[in-house]
Amino acid sequence: MREIMYRDAIREALAEEMRRDPRVFLMGEDVAEHGGNFLVTKGLYDEFGEDRIFDTPLSESALVGAGVGAAMMGLRPVVEVMFADFVTIAMDAIVNHAAKVNYMSGGEVTAPIVIRLAAYGAGRRSGAHHSQSIESLLTNVPGLTIVAPSTAYDAKGLLKAAIRTQNPVCFLEHKMLYAKKGEVPEGEYIVPLGVADIKREGTNLTLVSYGRMVDVCLAAAKTLEKEGVSTEVIDLRSLQPLDEETILASVRKTGHLVIVHEAPVRGGFGGEVAAVVAEKALGYLDAPIRRVGAPWVPVPFSPTLEDAYVPQEADVVKVGLAVLAG
Amino acid sequence: MEYADKLEPRDLLEMYRLLTLTREFEDRLCGLWGRGGVVELPHGSQGQEAIAIGACYGLRTQDQVMPSLRTRGAFIVKGVPTKLQMAGIFGKVSGPARGKSTTHHMTDPGRGVLLGTGLIGSDIPVAVGAALAFKLQKKDNIVVNFFGDGAAQRGDFHEGLNFAGVFKLPIIFVLENNGYAEYTPLNKHFAGSNFACRAEGYGFPGERLDGNDVLAVYEAVQRAAARARAGEGPTLLECMTYRYRNHCEGQTPEYMRDPAEIARWQAKDPIRCFEAYLVERGLLDETFKEKVTAAAKIEIEAAIQFADESPFPPVEEMCTGAYAPEDPTLVGGRRM
Numbered sequence: 001m002r003e004i005m006y007r008d009a010i011r012e013a014l015a016e017e018m019r020r021d022p023r024v025f026l027m028g029e030d031v032a033e034h035g036g037n038f039l040v041t042k043g044l045y046d047e048f049g050e051d052r053i054f055d056t057p058l059s060e061s062a063l064v065g066a067g068v069g070a071a072m073m074g075l076r077p078v079v080e081v082m083f084a085d086f087v088t089i090a091m092d093a094i095v096n097h098a099a100k101v102n103y104m105s106g107g108e109v110t111a112p113i114v115i116r117l118a119a120y121g122a123g124r125r126s127g128a129h130h131s132q133s134i135e136s137l138l139t140n141v142p143g144l145t146i147v148a149p150s151t152a153y154d155a156k157g158l159l160k161a162a163i164r165t166q167n168p169v170c171f172l173e174h175k176m177l178y179a180k181k182g183e184v185p186e187g188e189y190i191v192p193l194g195v196a197d198i199k200r201e202g203t204n205l206t207l208v209s210y211g212r213m214v215d216v217c218l219a220a221a222k223t224l225e226k227e228g229v230s231t232e233v234i235d236l237r238s239l240q241p242l243d244e245e246t247i248l249a250s251v252r253k254t255g256h257l258v259i260v261h262e263a264p265v266r267g268g269f270g271g272e273v274a275a276v277v278a279e280k281a282l283g284y285l286d287a288p289i290r291r292v293g294a295p296w297v298p299v300p301f302s303p304t305l306e307d308a309y310v311p312q313e314a315d316v317v318k319v320g321l322a323v324l325a326g
Numbered sequence: 327m328e329y330a331d332k333l334e335p336r337d338l339l340e341m342y343r344l345l346t347l348t349r350e351f352e353d354r355l356c357g358l359w360g361r362g363g364v365v366e367l368p369h370g371s372q373g374q375e376a377i378a379i380g381a382c383y384g385l386r387t388q389d390q391v392m393p394s395l396r397t398r399g400a401f402i403v404k405g406v407p408t409k410l411q412m413a414g415i416f417g418k419v420s421g422p423a424r425g426k427s428t429t430h431h432m433t434d435p436g437r438g439v440l441l442g443t444g445l446i447g448s449d450i451p452v453a454v455g456a457a458l459a460f461k462l463q464k465k466d467n468i469v470v471n472f473f474g475d476g477a478a479q480r481g482d483f484h485e486g487l488n489f490a491g492v493f494k495l496p497i498i499f500v501l502e503n504n505g506y507a508e509y510t511p512l513n514k515h516f517a518g519s520n521f522a523c524r525a526e527g528y529g530f531p532g533e534r535l536d537g538n539d540v541l542a543v544y545e546a547v548q549r550a551a552a553r554a555r556a557g558e559g560p561t562l563l564e565c566m567t568y569r570y571r572n573h574c575e576g577q578t579p580e581y582m583r584d585p586a587e588i589a590r591w592q593a594k595d596p597i598r599c600f601e602a603y604l605v606e607r608g609l610l611d612e613t614f615k616e617k618v619t620a621a622a623k624i625e626i627e628a629a630i631q632f633a634d635e636s637p638f639p640p641v642e643e644m645c646t647g648a649y650a651p652e653d654p655t656l657v658g659g660r661r662m
Contacts, residue, residue: 025462051462056489056492057485057488057489057492059451059485059488059489061448061451061481061482061485062451062454062482062485062486062488062489063451063489064451065448065450065451065452065454065455065482065485065486066451066452066454066455066458066486066489067455068451068452068455069440069451069452069453069454069455069456069457069458069459070455070456070458070459070462071455072440072441072452072455072456072459073390073455073456073459073460073463074459074463075459075462075463077455092445092448092482093448093451093452096443096444096445096448097441097443097448097449097452101441102647102648102649102650103423103426103427103647103648104423104426104427104431104433104441105422105423105427105433105435105441106422106423106424106426106427106647107423107647107650108423108433108434108435109433109435109441110650112650142648143648143649145649145657161656161657164653164656165652165653165656165657166649166650166651166652166653167649167650167652190655190656192655192656192657192658193656193657193658193659194657194658194659194660195658195659196659238659240661241657241658241659241660241661242659242660243658243659243660244659244660245660
């Protein structure tokens with residue numbers, strides 16, 4: 001099968017959906033002729049023109065808010081927030097508008113907008129304002145759907161589902177994955193929102209992760225295999241809705257759970273996963289649940305600091321072995 | 327006046343009826359507050375009715391209005407039944423969204439009322455987005471976005487108006503300058519001389535006008551609407567007015583304002599002024615006036631009775647509708 005980059009998979013999803021549905025349009029900062037800061041939308045302007053893809057002022061609140069308004073009027077906007085960190089500027093449009101439209105209107109109005117939270121995460125020495133994994137600011141807001149794909153295949157299929165669903169979706173793209181290649185079939189396919197994927201099967205230890213950390217978990221699983229540990233790696237793909245069944249089935253099988261994400265451990269989504277397992281499968285656990293994530297500080301800049309901040313394969317291996325040791 | 331002069335006597339009398347009905351709604355509502363029944367905190371629009379009525383009269387059904395906290399008249403002109411509004415205010419299942427949201431920010435897509443927000447001013451970008459949709463859909467409908475002088479100090483005012491100016495969107499920003507942001511007088515939250523001049527910075531016209539003159543508002547909005555429908559872009563209308571009531575009911579002690587200030591504005595009451603104009607033109611006599619007043623009283627009384635007799639939503643209602651129904655091929659998993 002052909003291999004394409006994560007960014008190309010996102011672009012393909014956008015292009016296919018724009019061809020399929022004239023209501024789909026794209027706006028953001030420098031997304032049109034420039035093709036986006038990370039070249040995700042490169043070339044779309046040439047095919048679709050300025051009525052379907054256009055640049056906006058540096059106004060995250062207005063561009064996301066206007067996207068919500070356009071969605072309420074029957075269009076299918078995809079808006080790009082250039083760095084996911086900037087979502088704080090658009091937070092009101094997401095939390096108080098997009099997320100609440102269906103409920104506050106008694107189901108009479110929907111807001112089918114996709115908010116691409118682009119280039120999240122650390123790894124490019126971009127400093128505290130261009131490196132955050134900010135998903136936990138959104139996961140406690142009813143009304144939102146939140147996805148964070150780890151592969152090109154999932155990115156394309158999830159984005160197509162996100163564009164088609166009636167509800168607002170926050171679509172998290174990790175900046176260190178944009179150039180990662182993966183198998184993507186030529187034909188049409190959808191990856192449903194809210195369905196986790198078992199990226200590797202195993203019987204002794206469950207690693208639950210999403211986004212960039214899935215690859216870290218897969219590398220850790222290989223290392224653990226040499227230690228005689230059979231590790232299952234679950235890629236949540238969607239944080240909301242949460243595929244509880246896949247997590248619980250795995251924990252019932254392995255009896256050991258480690259949750260891995262790049263966001264700080266404290267208050268991170270790993271706490272929610274741990275709570276679900278504690279409530280519904282505590283009796284199957286042979287050891288306490290552990291979490292691996294960033295320390296309780298902003299993302300640092302200098303290479304030595306940033307590398308120490310981001311969870312590494314060795315961290316996952318170490319915690320995994322500790323859990324297995326009981 | 328190019329547009330107002332073309333209004334037929336029946337239009338003028340209809341505007342008078344709408345003004346009277348709006349005032350009656352607000353007076354009865356504020357009177358009921360604290361005496362049982364009314365759950366939603368009233369934010370009375372008395373004194374400001376001419377803006378909503380003048381701005382919305384003559385709009386198409388498909389034209390969208392984004393109401394402010396003080397545009398009861400916009401709901402009324404757009405045709406949202408008073409009994410539906412009142413039931414919502416009473417928190418009843420027969421109200422908007424089956425009791426899940428206040429009527430302050432209710433939506434009525436069929437009648438062209440956009441879903442607003444309790445975060446004053448942050449609805450501006452959303453209204454701009456509705457106008458963006460009209461432009462992208464190549465429809466010549468427009469959006470009328472109401473907000474107050476307080477909201478105009480939010481960053482979203484700047485982002486929204488600039489965005490609308492850049493894309494020449496079909497939207498009219500109707501700024502109800504009532505001199506107060508909640509309890510803070512204009513001179514304590516605004517160092518400029520007027521808001522209308524801000525429009526120049528966004529590349530479209532701005533105008534300050536008498537917001538208590540229903541025909542002046544109608545004229546300005548119709549002119550701006552023609553501009554917007556022709557693809558020439560937005561307009562900012564700063565309508566000068568005054569709020570008789572407190573920011574909201576139930577505030578004690580009563581906020582103290584200079585009685586002379588209140589008296590000065592009451593002498594320019596939008597309804598009494600329009601009434602005098604209609605009498606002078608020989609279009610309104612005592613009999614008709616009494617008829618309109620009586621009809622308003624009957625309608626609002628019926629709305630209150632309907633609200634009173636409607637049941638509260640069953641508790642099961644709470645956990646419905648956070649999400650629109652979803653296609654199972656697109657969405658699995660479990661909503662928490």
